[in-house]
Amino acid sequence: MIDSGHPGDADMIEKKLADEGIIPAEIKLLILTHGHMDHTGTAEYFKNKYQTPIAMNPIDCTILEIKSRGLMGAVIKYLSEKELHQSLRIQPDIHLVHGQRLDQFGLPAQIIALPGHTRGSLGILLDDGNLFAGDMFMNFLKPSLAHIYENEEALKKSWEGLKTYPITTVYVGHGKPFPFGKMR
Ligand SMILES: [Zn+2]
Numbered sequence: 001m002i003d004s005g006h007p008g009d010a011d012m013i014e015k016k017l018a019d020e021g022i023i024p025a026e027i028k029l030l031i032l033t034h035g036h037m038d039h040t041g042t043a044e045y046f047k048n049k050y051q052t053p054i055a056m057n058p059i060d061c062t063i064l065e066i067k068s069r070g071l072m073g074a075v076i077k078y079l080s081e082k083e084l085h086q087s088l089r090i091q092p093d094i095h096l097v098h099g100q101r102l103d104q105f106g107l108p109a110q111i112i113a114l115p116g117h118t119r120g121s122l123g124i125l126l127d128d129g130n131l132f133a134g135d136m137f138m139n140f141l142k143p144s145l146a147h148i149y150e151n152e153e154a155l156k157k158s159w160e161g162l163k164t165y166p167i168t169t170v171y172v173g174h175g176k177p178f179p180f181g182k183m184r
Contacts, residue, residue: 001030001052002124002132003173006083007041024050028105031096033134034121035060037086039173044090055094057113060120062087066148072140073147080148096122112165116155117146129168131180139175143182159183 005013017024030052032040046052063085068077098113108127115121117135124132135146136158149155167180 001027001046003033003039003134004030004042004046006038010042010045013042024052027052029094029102029107030054031102031124032056032060032092033123033132033173034118035063035088036084036118036135038080038083039134040088043088047090047093053093054090055096056092057097057120057122058092058095060088060118061091063118063150065150067150067152068148069152070147077148084148098122112162114158114162116151116153116158117149119150119154121158123162125165125167129166130171131162131165131167131169132171135173137170137172137183139172139178143170143172143175143178145183 014024024046027046027050030043030046032043032054035056043054047054066077066081066084068074096111098111100111102109102111102124107124109124112123112125114123114133114136121134121136123134123136136155137143138146145155145159162180169177170180170183171177
């Protein structure tokens, strides 16, 4: 499972899992793309109820700062800053690092470090070219780099780095999936 919604989303997530025929106790790993509370909100719940191991970059257990660009960034920051600054109450079981393979958890994929949106942001690149990018990109009106971030320079560097990978489709935390070529 990749990311876990807002605090209070547990019922909705459990229902969606049931709809897909997935038994929560059989989830081998909960990967958190970064430490923002709208992605980590039910991690503690899943760990407590189903003993789901949590994997992430532990540097994101604390979010230091949130900067923004543009009007949309200012609005997102205004609406979400309080929630996004909450620290995780649990420690991850597995510390993910760049290049790490996920085959042992049943996923033919690798971890790509994507610092910028947060210091510990990471992507999950499946061998078939699908990239789960967390909040590095968003797709509201059109695909774009994150409008809020801890480090904009790092965010741009992470994007440059991604261009060296054979990525087809990007799945984002906010908005619909889009072809990676649309970001070029
Ligand atoms: Zn975020």
